[in-house]
Every structure is written in structure tokens, then in C-alpha cells.
Amino acid sequence: MDSPSSSGPIALGVDFGTSHTVAVHGRGGRTRPLLFDGSPLLPSAVFAEEDGRLVTGRDALRAGVLRPECLEPNPKRRIADEYTLLGRREYTVVDLFSAVLARVREEALQVVGRLDQVALTVPATWGPARRQLLIDAAGAAGLRVTAVETEPVAAAAYFTTALEHAVPTGSAVVIHDFGAGTFDASVVQRSPRGFDVLAVDGLDDLGGLDLDAALVEYLGRQMSEKEDWPRLVDPTTSSDRRHRRTLYEEVRVAKEQLSRQQRADLLVPLLDTNAHLTRGELEQVVGPLLARAVKVTGGAIREARLTPERTAGVFLVGGASRMPLVATMLHRELGTPPTVLEQPELVVAEGCLLIAGEPPPPAVSPVSPPTAVTQRLPPAPTPTPPSGPAPRHRRALTALATVALVLGMVAAAYVWWPDGERPGEEPPGQANTMDEWASRFVSTGTDGTLRTWNLEGEAVGDPIPAHDGYVFAAAFAELDGSGVLVSSGQDHTIRIWDLDEPAEPRTIEEAHTDSIGSIAVFDLDGRPVIVSAGNDDLARVWDLASGEPVSKFEGHTADVRSIAVSELDGRPVVVTGGNDGFMRVWDPNTGDEAARAVDTDSTIRGMTTGVLEGNQVVISADDDAALLVRDLASGEVVGDPLTGHTARVRVIELVETDEGLLAVSSGDDGSVRVWDLEDGIERKVFNDHSDPVYALEIDTRGDAPLILTGDRNGRIVVRDLNGDDKLIDIDAGQGWVQAIALPRPHPL
Numbered sequence: 001m002d003s004p005s006s007s008g009p010i011a012l013g014v015d016f017g018t019s020h021t022v023a024v025h026g027r028g029g030r031t032r033p034l035l036f037d038g039s040p041l042l043p044s045a046v047f048a049e050e051d052g053r054l055v056t057g058r059d060a061l062r063a064g065v066l067r068p069e070c071l072e073p074n075p076k077r078r079i080a081d082e083y084t085l086l087g088r089r090e091y092t093v094v095d096l097f098s099a100v101l102a103r104v105r106e107e108a109l110q111v112v113g114r115l116d117q118v119a120l121t122v123p124a125t126w127g128p129a130r131r132q133l134l135i136d137a138a139g140a141a142g143l144r145v146t147a148v149e150t151e152p153v154a155a156a157a158y159f160t161t162a163l164e165h166a167v168p169t170g171s172a173v174v175i176h177d178f179g180a181g182t183f184d185a186s187v188v189q190r191s192p193r194g195f196d197v198l199a200v201d202g203l204d205d206l207g208g209l210d211l212d213a214a215l216v217e218y219l220g221r222q223m224s225e226k227e228d229w230p231r232l233v234d235p236t237t238s239s240d241r242r243h244r245r246t247l248y249e250e251v252r253v254a255k256e257q258l259s260r261q262q263r264a265d266l267l268v269p270l271l272d273t274n275a276h277l278t279r280g281e282l283e284q285v286v287g288p289l290l291a292r293a294v295k296v297t298g299g300a301i302r303e304a305r306l307t308p309e310r311t312a313g314v315f316l317v318g319g320a321s322r323m324p325l326v327a328t329m330l331h332r333e334l335g336t337p338p339t340v341l342e343q344p345e346l347v348v349a350e351g352c353l354l355i356a357g358e359p360p361p362p363a364v365s366p367v368s369p370p371t372a373v374t375q376r377l378p379p380a381p382t383p384t385p386p387s388g389p390a391p392r393h394r395r396a397l398t399a400l401a402t403v404a405l406v407l408g409m410v411a412a413a414y415v416w417w418p419d420g421e422r423p424g425e426e427p428p429g430q431a432n433t434m435d436e437w438a439s440r441f442v443s444t445g446t447d448g449t450l451r452t453w454n455l456e457g458e459a460v461g462d463p464i465p466a467h468d469g470y471v472f473a474a475a476f477a478e479l480d481g482s483g484v485l486v487s488s489g490q491d492h493t494i495r496i497w498d499l500d501e502p503a504e505p506r507t508i509e510e511a512h513t514d515s516i517g518s519i520a521v522f523d524l525d526g527r528p529v530i531v532s533a534g535n536d537d538l539a540r541v542w543d544l545a546s547g548e549p550v551s552k553f554e555g556h557t558a559d560v561r562s563i564a565v566s567e568l569d570g571r572p573v574v575v576t577g578g579n580d581g582f583m584r585v586w587d588p589n590t591g592d593e594a595a596r597a598v599d600t601d602s603t604i605r606g607m608t609t610g611v612l613e614g615n616q617v618v619i620s621a622d623d624d625a626a627l628l629v630r631d632l633a634s635g636e637v638v639g640d641p642l643t644g645h646t647a648r649v650r651v652i653e654l655v656e657t658d659e660g661l662l663a664v665s666s667g668d669d670g671s672v673r674v675w676d677l678e679d680g681i682e683r684k685v686f687n688d689h690s691d692p693v694y695a696l697e698i699d700t701r702g703d704a705p706l707i708l709t710g711d712r713n714g715r716i717v718v719r720d721l722n723g724d725d726k727l728i729d730i731d732a733g734q735g736w737v738q739a740i741a742l743p744r745p746h747p748l
Contacts, residue, residue: 018074043061122151215254567616
């Protein structure tokens with residue numbers, strides 16, 4: 001541990017990288033890198049054991065040799081995927097990130113005993129949602145984050161402080177960050193406030209891993225006549241995947257060796273032959289790729305309008321930047337010799353630590369293109385993120401329920417608090433109350449809030465802090481003649497908001513022992529109940545009035561992701577689907593299974609129920625992004641799969657129209673598709689989103705049905721189901737929009 005004579009808080013700077021993670025600890029002006037198995041570079045790899053436990057670092061890489069299907073060597077490249085399948089289990093991006101960061105925390109505490117400050121670095125191109133995801137992962141790992149620095153600002157701090165390069169106010173440093181997974185070029189200017197990022201650009205498809213892939217392709221052209229070469233580049237068995245990983249490791253080592261020598265030999269596995277590469281061949285193969293990076297760097301300099309007189313230096317960071325050709329090409333293009341270090345991987349983590357303890361710079365009005373230097377966070381514990389999927393609630397919507405919706409809206413009183421208190425003095429059910437809600441809905445997000453909107457795209461009232469962490473699901477209900485809103489989140493709680501007095505919600509504490517990703521509300525024998533599904537493999541039924549448990553559904557062996565409510569033989573049932581691939585039908589009164597469980601051989605994400613040609617059916621999506629219609633009683637597939645989506649389907653809703661029963665689906669491909677279930681055809685496709693669509697609702701309160709959708713970029717879109725144009729496009733400001741709720745009667 002640090003010497004007792006050291007003074008000042010103990011700080012930790014962490015650079016979570018694509019290939020390796022680096023951490024530097026410091027106290028009283030002294031900094032040292034953490035060592036992991038004797039090296040400052042911790043492989044960011046994550047391996048899933050059979051019991052679900054995640055192993056990291058070199059242990060993960062070694063285990064992945066035998067079971068490559070359980071290994072994710074570069075979890076940072078999964079930032080846009082949210083879920084990753086390792087073996088037979090799916091893990092969230094937060095799960096993978098937090099496993100690596102937990103290893104960092106463990107090593108740090110062994111060395112320094114405690115941590116007073118923790119600073120993380122993020123790419124300058126990351127927006128608030130991605131930053132928050134990393135912060136959540138750190139919180140799950142037990143790290144209390146006090147500051148987040150952009151990577152180019154951290155590198156500039158190292159350049160000026162550790163290397164003692166003079167950077168006068170108004171001058172700038174060009175940061176050429178060539179990492180394993182991505183490339184970023186930034187121009188960082190010194191200002192009285194600290195540092196400003198004047199320009200940033202990058203290439204998500206260029207990094208050290210892509211150089212390795214180009215070298216493998218080059219070897220393949222030499223060995224194309226070898227019978228087993230296709231097994232190396234396109235493996236189909238676990239054995240072949242192990243050989244492929246070994247090949248890439250051999251190429252990576254050879255590439256690094258060529259930074260010091262003129263020739264490198266490598267073993268080609270499976271073919272049982274040797275190959276060699278020369279520095280000339282290396283430069284011939286990777287030269288065109290590096291030229292792309294040089295071009296991007298030049299473009300960033302031009303965007304920042306940086307003149308040679310104001311250029312204080314060009315700084316190379318990132319492991320892939322140690323290749324001699326990188327500095328040579330930059331020097332040739334820019335006319336300035338770059339600064340190159342022996343261990344460029346350590347620069348960002350140490351630079352982050354150097355400025356993490358400084359007081360926050362004064363607030364500055366947003367300027368384009370400069371961005372804020374530092375994102376400071378309050379010294380409060382970071383909420384624990386979800387350990388599994390984060391689907392929203394599902395709801396049955398049959399033709400009968402659609403009719404009940406229209407009639408029920410006349411009698412039900414659902415009132416939201418636009419200004420923190422109940423509007424007006426009229427009792428529930430008066431015309432003005434319904435007029436207010438005729439064009440309103442609620443959205444939930446990863447920032448922990450509930451927000452109300454009207455159909456003009458305007459926020460109604462202030463955001464309501466709802467949960468510690470993500471709010472995954474929300475549903476309206478009626479209780480004793482008053483409207484309530486039920487929500488659930490990653491803090492394991494269910495909260496019931498009285499819309500007349502919303503300040504103090506009732507809370508069902510520890511409703512599950514993990515995140516609650518799905519809820520629905522329905523009438524069970526004349527009393528309203530909540531059904532919830534969690535990442536603890538359980539679904540539960542709760543009395544809405546008392547919050548007391550009614551029943552518990554035990555049978556799934558993995559996270560329960562989907563809920564739908566239906567009827568079977570005249571009695572209410574709850575249908576659940578999970579990561580284990582099983583679809584189960586339950587008696588909500590007893591918790592017993594009411595029908596044979598169906599093994600779908602696919603993770604069940606989006607799911608809903610309805611009535612098709614007089615029969616109760618379940619509509620769900622499989623791993624091939626196809627929608628399947630199943631008879632509820634038998635579990636048998638009815639008709640052909642509905643294909644069109646190109647990625648996972650997250651949400652499915654039903655609506656009865658003059659054209660018949662339609663299904664509306666959304667998912668990771670960003671599209672929203674409308675299906676005619678009676679004819680089994682796709683009627684419409686809407687491409688309003690470029691990000692995965694997690695939230696989907698159908699609003700039938702007006703003359704024409706509206707589709708409300710929310711995506712992972714925080715956008716909410718409202719469109720007419722029958723129209724061609726968007727009606728509303730909202731930046732919700734909630735991180736990822738997880739759910740949209742409408743004030744309508746619950747089914748059954």
C-alpha cells in the first residue's frame with residue numbers, strides 16, 4: 001500500500017480500452033500504474049463460466065481457447081449492442097464492462113487500501129448515454145466515480161504535465177489516438193479554463209484489430225490453395241474457432257515485433273506450417289489503412305483552423321501508434337515530428353489522474369465545435385445497473401380490449417401532475433380532466449425519470465425522479481376510482497404513484513432481487529394486480545391496493561424478459577418468456593403452470609397476446625428476428641413466420657383496425673413494421689429511427705391509431721399508423737427511452 005507518510009486523497013484513473021484496460025493510482029503527486037499479473041495492461045476480455053460468473057483478463061483469454069463461444073475479447077466494441085451472448089447466457093454491456101472494472105477495483109484496493117477519487121476516460125465522440133453506461137458499470141463494480149474525462153483532454157494533460165511540453169494559452173495539441181478498436185483524432189486547445197476540444201473525428205472501423213485482420217487476409221492470399229485455410233477464416237466449430245484465435249494472436253505478436261525488427265516468424269495453426277512477415281510487407285498491407293487515419297487527422301486540424309504557429313505538438317497515444325510507420329506518415333503529412341512514447345497505452349489513464357483532482361472549470365456557454373472539458377459527477381453512489389436484459393412491459397390488446405379501451409376512457413380518471421400538483425379542482429372523471437389527457441403520454445428512460453408529453457411534442461411539467469437508475473417499465477391503472485401509475489426499475493423496486501398526490505409514491509421494496517424489466521397491470525377476479533418479471537428468473541403477482549404478494553411463478557432458469565396477459569378456458573393467465581427460451585403459461589392466483597411449457601429454442605424478447613380467428617394466440621420473436629404466432633393452449637406455431645426485421649425484435653403490440661388485427665413490431669434494426677396477422681403479410685415499414693427501438697405503444701384514443709416509439713438515442717417519434725409522415729419527433733433527454741405508457745384501462 002501507499003506509504004503512511006503520503007498525503008492527500010488516493011485517486012485512481014481508469015482507461016477502459018477495447019483491447020486492454022489501464023489503471024493508474026496516485027497520491028500526493030506520485031502516480032504508479034496498477035499491475036495485473038505483472039503487467040500494466042489488463043486484457044479487457046470477459047469469459048462466462050458455466051455458472052454465469054464472469055472471468056476477466058488473461059484468465060478469460062486462456063479459458064476462451066477451449067470455449068471460444070463463451071469469450072468476448074473486446075467488450076468495448078459491443079457498446080451499441082446492449083446484449084452479448086456468451087455460451088447459453090446473454091449479458092448486458094454493463095455486465096461485461098463492470099466485470100472488468102471490478103477486477104480493477106480489486107487490484108487497486110489490494111495496493112492502496114482505499115479509493116477517495118475515481119476518474120474514468122471516455123472517447124470524445126461518446127454522448128451522454130454511452131458515458132452514463134460506463135458510469136453505471138463502474139457503480140456496479142463498486143467504484144464511486146467522481147469525474148469523467150475525455151481521452152484527448154487526458155492525453156493533453158499528460159503532454160503538458162508529465163512530459164512538461166509548453167502549451168501556451170491559445171495553442172493546441174493534436175492527439176492521434178490509435179487504439180485496438182478505434183481511431184480518434186482531436187485538436188485540444190489550452191485555455192484559461194483548462195482544455196477545450198476544438199475538433200474531433202474518428203473511425204470506428206479502424207484500430208489495431210483491423211490491422212491484424214488485414215494481415216490475416218494478406219496471409220490468406222498466400223495460402224489460398226491450402227485446403228484447411230477456410231476453416232481458419234470462417235470457423236464453424238469450437239476447435240476451428242480456437243485455431244482462428246491463435247492465428248490472430250500470432251499475427252498480433254508478429255506485428256508488434258516488426259516495430260522493433262525487420263522480420264517476424266509466426267506459426268499458422270491447423271495448417272501446421274510457418275510463415276514470415278517483413279516490415280516492408282507490413283507497411284504495404286497496413287499503409288492504406290494508416291493513410292485513412294492521417295487523412296482524418298488532417299481534417300480535424302482544418303476544422304479547428306489550427307495554424308502551424310499555434311500547434312504545440314502532435315502526440316501519439318494508443319497501443320497501435322507505436323508502429324514506426326504511424327509516426328513517419330504523420331510527420332510526412334503534417335511537417336511536425338510527433339511525440340512517441342515507449343508505452344503509449346498508459347498516457348490516457350495517467351493524464352486522467354493528473355487532472356481528476358483539479359477543481360471543476362467554470363461553466364462555459366456551449367460553443368461549437370469546442371466541447372466541455374470535464375464531466376463532473378456528485379460524490380454519490382452510482383446506482384447498480386441491470387445484470388440482464390432490460391425489456392419493457394408487454395400488454396394484451398385484443399379486439400375486445402380495444403373496444404373496452406374506448407368505453408373505459410369515458411369512466412376512468414387518469415390525471416397527471418403537469419406542475420407538481422393536481423390541475424384544477426374538479427373531481428376525477430370530469431370532462432376537462434379527460435381533455436387534458438386526450439393527447440398525453442408518459443416515457444421512461446435510463447436517467448431514472450418519468451416524463452409527460454403532449455402530442456404537440458411539448459413536455460408537460462418537470463421530470464419526476466422515479467427510480468435509482470434505469471426505469472424499465474410503466475403502466476397506468478385505476479384504483480378506488482383514481483388513476484395511478486406503476487413503474488419498475490433496476491433498483492429492484494415497484495413504485496405506485498397516486499396521480500392526485502404524486503409526491504410520495506408507495507414502494508414495494510425488493511420486489512425482486514434483481515432488475516425488474518417488465519410489468520403489466522390487470523384485473524384478477526375483480527381486484528387490480530401487478531405482474532412483474534425480473535432478472536432473478538422469477539415473475540410475481542402483487543395486489544395493487546396493498547402491495548402484498550399474491551403468487552410467484554417459478555420455473556424459468558434464466559432472466560424473465562417478457563410478460564403478456566390473456567385468457568385460457570375462460571380464466572385469466574399470464575404468459576412469460578425468458579432467456580432460457582421457454583414460453584410458460586401461469587395461473588396468477590396460484591402460481592401454477594396452466595398449460596404445457598413450450599421450448600422455443602430461442603430467447604423470447606418481444607411478446608404479446610391476442611385473439612386471432614377466435615383463438616387465443618401468442619405473438620413472439622425468435623433469435624432470427626422473425627415473428628411467430630402460436631396457439632396459446634397448444635404452443636403450436638400457426639402459419640408462416642413473419643420475416644422482415646434484420647435484427648432482434650424488442651417489442652410487439654396489437655391493434656384492431658378496419659383492416660383487421662395488426663401487429664406492430666420494433667427492434668434493434670431501428671425499423672417499425674406493421675403486419676396483417678390474418679393474411680400473414682407485412683403491410684408497412686417505418687424507418688424513423690437509426691438506433692434500436694425499445695419503446696413502442698399504439699394510441700387508439702383519437703380518430704386514427706398512432707404509433708409511439710422511443711429509441712436508444714433518446715428520441716420519441718409519433719406517427720399516424722395509416723400515414724406516411726412523422727407527426728412528432730422529440731428529444732426526450734432521458735438517455736435511452738425504455739418505455740412509453742398511455743392512460744388506458746388494463747386488460748381483462
